[in-house]
Amino acid sequence: MQAVILAGGKGKRLAPYTTILPKPLMPIDDMPILEIVLLxxxxxxxxxxxxxxxxxxxxxxxxxxxxxxxxxxITYSMENEPLGTAGPLSLIDGLEENFLVMNGDLLTNIDYSDLMKLHLEKNALATVSMYNKDVPISLGVLNLDDSGNIIDYIEKPTLTYKVSMGIYILNRKILDHIEKGKYLDFPVLIKQLIEENEKVVGYDFTGYWMDIGRHEDYSKVLEEFNSIRDELL
Incomplete structure (x- = not known):
């Protein structure tokens, strides 16, 4: 099976490290995160x-x-200028009928083969891996009725959202929706597919998932890695 790993971004949120080191080569214990993903x-x-x-x-x-x-x-597809997260697919020759696409800075114990299995069973154009993300609100949240009357006051609630994990299975026909050499991000592409009534499905995942895009997330991964290493490799 085939996987495309997006490893071309500048990783600005992890500066200054990423001014001299591409984000996928940021070290996690004794190896870069990209090597963990490859294994x-x-x-x-x-x-x-x-x-x-x-x-x-x-x-x-x-x-x-x-x-x-x-x-x-391993082969390489070069971006001469940034093309977003979905745009680089338009430059790749020889994509298989169904293939995986993912960001190169993710640490997760998702079962990639099970993800592919669901995609094929659903006969989808695109399958998006999803994760339940808890977002704490540090303020009191007010609920109002149509007349502007306060009907509830919730102090510092935690809201849960289904978020994209940055891992997708795509059918090669998706290239019909991506203009070659043009900048395009996955949120825009997925919304476009939905508007065009293409089949886009979700894959619920409840295990470990973290990206290292921010300093605080990278530090957290460094702290947690040894305790979860056996689950990942």
Whole structure:
């Protein structure tokens, strides 16, 4: 099976580290997060890997090479200018009929093969991995009726939302909805597919999931990694 890893962003929220190191090569214990992702994908049968690179691409290429040391076949797709999260797909030749796409800065114990299985069963154009994210509100929240009367006062509630994990299974026909070489992010693409009545389904996940896009998240992952390492690798 085939996976596309998005590894071309500048990772501005992790500056100054990412001025000299691409975010997917940020170290987690004794290896970069990208290597952890590659080992997980191999474990679940994804051995044909495309790395969509841009910012500091040479460092990623030097570290990963052709993937043979992990028993993988790694190729590269280069962005000469930023194309967002979905736009880079338009530059990749040889995409399989159904393929996985994910951000290169995610730490999770999701079962990628089970995700593919659900996508095929649903015969979807796009499958989006979802996670329940709790968002604490540090203020009192008021509920009003249509007349403006306060009918409830909830002190510092925690709201739960289903959020995208940055992991997708796509059918190759999705390329019909992506203009070649144009900037496009996944939220815009998914909304476009919904408006066009294409089949987009969700995959509920309840395990471990964290990205390292912010300093506080990266620090949290560093603290937690050794306690969850066996679940991840």
């Amino acid at each position: 997980q994908l191999k474990k679940h049968g994804f051995t044909n890997i495309v790395l969509a690179v841009g910012h500091l691409a040479g460092l990623i290429q030097a570290y990963c090479g052709d993937g043979s040391r992990w028993g993988l076949n």
